[in-house]
Structures are given as structure tokens and as C-alpha cells.
Amino acid sequence: MRTVTLGRTGLTVSKTAFGTVPIQRLPEADAIVLLRQAYDGGITFFDTADTYTTSEMRVGKAFEGMMHKITVATKVSPRTYQEASAHIENSLRALKTDCIDLLQLHNPPQCYADHDGTTPLDAALAYQKKGYVRHIGFTSHSLSVAEQAVQSGLYQTLQFPLNVLSGPADEALIQACEKAQMGVIAMKPFGGGIIKQASVTFTYFSQHPNVVPIYGMQRQSELRELLELEAAPPLMDAYMKKQTRQMIDAIGGQFCRGCGLCNKACPQGIQISSCNRMGDFLSRNTLATYLTAKWRDAMEKTRTCTDCGACVHACPYGLDVRSQMCDSYDIFMDLWNRLGDQSQNPVL
């Protein structure tokens, strides 16, 4: 297993890392087996979050007593000092650890450069001062907010959507992180489910030796494929270049980073960013999280679209937002009509 040192944190982690969103969908025993198999295969970096229902707890159970052998990154989502503090306490308990290796602010609307003692960054710093947090990182779906976080010098790592479909601005962000000695963690290495060829995405990350992709896994076959690729990393030869080019041509215009700029532009108040990624959400989270009356209403609201085009204009990546919305509506409604409200069924 290749390793990467995450910038100035000095944390050396496996190049192939485990994203723990999808393990929420598994029975607990299966989730723990998968996590341990990943460790046995050489994976030592596990990314979770306070908002991923059972995920932190399962990581804690899988690695109880051996946390010193792995690196765990979690995220803190609230926007206030008090709530963030409560979530950090919960994370410490769930992970069964007395120190979180990497605590990342979870997609905040700003980087808190002028933090005044009331922000989640202040909470993270307070826990770091007390010895409960080793390093503080930042996650963002927004290029401009991510750039501000890098420039602020406040964070040791950045987690951002990156994959073979990334463009020049994303590449520049990676370079800015490297210059600032920040670790770079890639969310959405499979583009939120639209990249189907693991070898292509794997080869892309081999071209970026300092970037650690977080691969969401819920099946042993997925783990096996990644470990096989890691054992013999494919080269960016002429064949792979052609495969990569074909993939970018075919799906390059479909990769939603979840930045939310389209939401702000919509006069109808449609939650476009989340609704458009509903297929991915449903496949990686418990159905109890998204197959609910609240999300049914949000999906129904997409039918109020007046076709004004403001969202398309607002999208920095030129995505065909409206057609994605129609596809997502169909996916959600197909499941809703078959299964109905699953909010009371946390096992799914």
C-alpha cells in the first residue's frame, strides 16, 4: 500500500482511504467486518462525520483498542461554538477515543478567518488546546470558500470534490494546498456515482501523489477491486489516456460538486443541489434519511420549476441542471411509490 503524508499534519496515511458514508446501509456486524478487512488489506485512513448516523460508532467499534494503528478523520457540522462542542464530545464518545486525529469543519459557508470565540473553529481550537483533537481541517463543496480556507492559513487539510472530471481550477486548488503545506483529501472520487471505471479514477489519483481519495465502500467486491488496483497500480499509458478522454467527453458535464450556487439562484426556492444528487444519496445513505415526507415534498417542489434557466447560468461548471432534476425526480418517485416513507425504518 502506498502512503501519503497529509501536508504539515505529518500524518502518514494509506493512499487508498475508506469513506464511511455507505457503511450506514449495512447491518452493524457486516460494517465492522468490512472496516476490519480494509485494515487487513492495508487501508489505514478512515473518514467519517458527526452527521453520518451510525458511521462514527461503527468505526469506533471496529477499531476499539487499536486507534493508534489507524488515522481517523471526522467532521463537525454545527455552525455555533456550543453545538459544535457538543458534537465533538459525541464524536469522541462514538469513536471510543480520547483524541481525534483530524477534525474537519464540515462544509461551512465561510472559513471563519475573523473567528471571534463563537464559531465552530473556536470550538475545534479549544478541544485541540485540551488535547482532544490533533489537527483541524476544512471540507468544502465550494471552490471560492475552499480557496479562502487555503489562504487563511487556519487549516492543516482541505477536503474537496476531486476526480478525473476535475478542471483547471481544481488543479490550481491542489497546487495552492501543496504550496501551503496542506494535506489534500478528495471527496467524490467516483463523481458521486457517475464514474464507473475504478481503474480510470485510480490512475488519475496516481498522477496526484499528494492527494488522498476517500472511496466510499459498502461491498466486499468494491474493497477487493481497490486493493487489487493498489497492489498493481495501472499506468497512465496510451490506452488509459484514451479511456480517460472518452470518459471526460461522455460525462464531464454531469459532475455536480454540490456547491449550492444553483439553489441561491432559483426564484422558486428549489433545493436543486440536493434534489439533483438524490440518486447518489439514496444509494449511499440509509433510506430512512432520504426516503421521507420531507424529501418527498422537496422533490415535488422541483415540479414547480418555471424553466427560467437561472440555475444553469449560476452553475460554475455549466451543468445541465434541469435535465438532472427530472432524472432525480424519477429515481426518487420510483422508490417512494414502491416503498413509501422509510423514516421509521432505520435498518434500511
Ligand code: SF4
Ligand atoms: S430553471 Fe427551474 S430550477 Fe432552475 S432556477 Fe429556474 S425555476 Fe429554479
Ligand code: SF4
Ligand atoms: S449543479 Fe452546479 S451550481 Fe448546482 S450544486 Fe451542482 S455544481 Fe453547484
